[in-house]
Amino acid sequence: MDTHPPAFELYGLRKTFGEKRAVDGVDLTVPRGSFYGLVGPNGAGKTTSLTMAVGLLRPDAGGAQVFGTDVWGAPDRAKAMIGVLPDGMAMPERLTGRELLTYLAQLRGLSPAQVQERVDDLLSGLGLDEAENTLIIEYSAGMRKKIGLAGALIHAPRLLVLDEPFEAVDPVSATVIKDLLRSFVDGGGSVVVSSHVMALVEQVCDHVGVIARGRVLAQGTVGEVRGDHAGLEEAFVDLVGAPEPVKGFAWLA
Numbered sequence: 001m002d003t004h005p006p007a008f009e010l011y012g013l014r015k016t017f018g019e020k021r022a023v024d025g026v027d028l029t030v031p032r033g034s035f036y037g038l039v040g041p042n043g044a045g046k047t048t049s050l051t052m053a054v055g056l057l058r059p060d061a062g063g064a065q066v067f068g069t070d071v072w073g074a075p076d077r078a079k080a081m082i083g084v085l086p087d088g089m090a091m092p093e094r095l096t097g098r099e100l101l102t103y104l105a106q107l108r109g110l111s112p113a114q115v116q117e118r119v120d121d122l123l124s125g126l127g128l129d130e131a132e133n134t135l136i137i138e139y140s141a142g143m144r145k146k147i148g149l150a151g152a153l154i155h156a157p158r159l160l161v162l163d164e165p166f167e168a169v170d171p172v173s174a175t176v177i178k179d180l181l182r183s184f185v186d187g188g189g190s191v192v193v194s195s196h197v198m199a200l201v202e203q204v205c206d207h208v209g210v211i212a213r214g215r216v217l218a219q220g221t222v223g224e225v226r227g228d229h230a231g232l233e234e235a236f237v238d239l240v241g242a243p244e245p246v247k248g249f250a251w252l253a
């Protein structure tokens with residue numbers, strides 16, 4: 001038995017929606033203590049892969065392990081170790097930010113003292129203290145991301161899986177989130193983020209996986225995937241293929 005399994009291992013993941021093969025055999029290894037960026041064009045299969053890997057969508061084939069625990073075989077044990085920020089997460093809109101976090105903390109079985117401490121810390125750390133009594137329905141897109149991230153952190157997981165955590169977030173809040181995630185990694189945690197923003201991945205991540213058309217095209221340290229290219233963006237375009245020049249739109253000129 002491997003006594004030091006990786007933080008997260010996705011193996012042979014497949015998913016077809018009708019005729020559409022969304023995920024076509026995805027294998028990824030997220031080393032312990034890494035800050036891992038999953039990048040790929042729109043529709044590449046990032047969200048579908050991550051949703052299956054954290055146990056929210058049943059794969060047609062394949063599976064995932066969190067620190068050696070099978071996500072679909074031992075879901076309670078696996079999910080206790082993961083904090084998830086899903087893409088476009090449905091939220092209880094009629095709760096306030098504080099009520100939502102308190103509810104999530106109680107669901108995780110935290111003591112009243114732990115609930116109080118963690119909810120206070122997360123609301124102030126993520127700059128949501130002024131909006132703590134505002135209903136979620138009134139939150140902006142960026143505030144929703146932040147309260148979702150707070151919910152993913154409340155039970156102090158060992159692995160964070162965050163789908164587009166920086167989308168719609170203002171630059172100051174993005175810096176706060178980056179700092180928080182970095183200190184989580186410095187403290188021994190592991191993070192997976194999906195993103196389209198190559199510069200951001202290059203700045204914050206130490207490992208990267210490139211996925212397109214449901215398959216992994218490259219993975220490794222940022223340096224390994226970048227190779228001889230000037231940056232990750234150039235490596236990405238080389239791997240995924242440059243887009244066709246835009247034609248038409250004469251009427252727009």
Ligand SMILES: Nc1ncnc2c1ncn2[C@@H]1O[C@H](COP(=O)(O)OP(=O)(O)OP(=O)(O)O)[C@@H](O)[C@H]1O
Pocket residue numbers: 017020021022040041042043044045046047048049
């Ligand atoms: N529930 C669904 N039903 C049908 N097709 C789906 C469903 N979910 C995803 N797909 C399709 O599967 C493919 C992969 O989608 P997915 O959302 O995983 O891509 P992505 O890499 O996360 O894209 P983006 O960067 O645009 O968020 C796409 O072609 C998408 O249209």
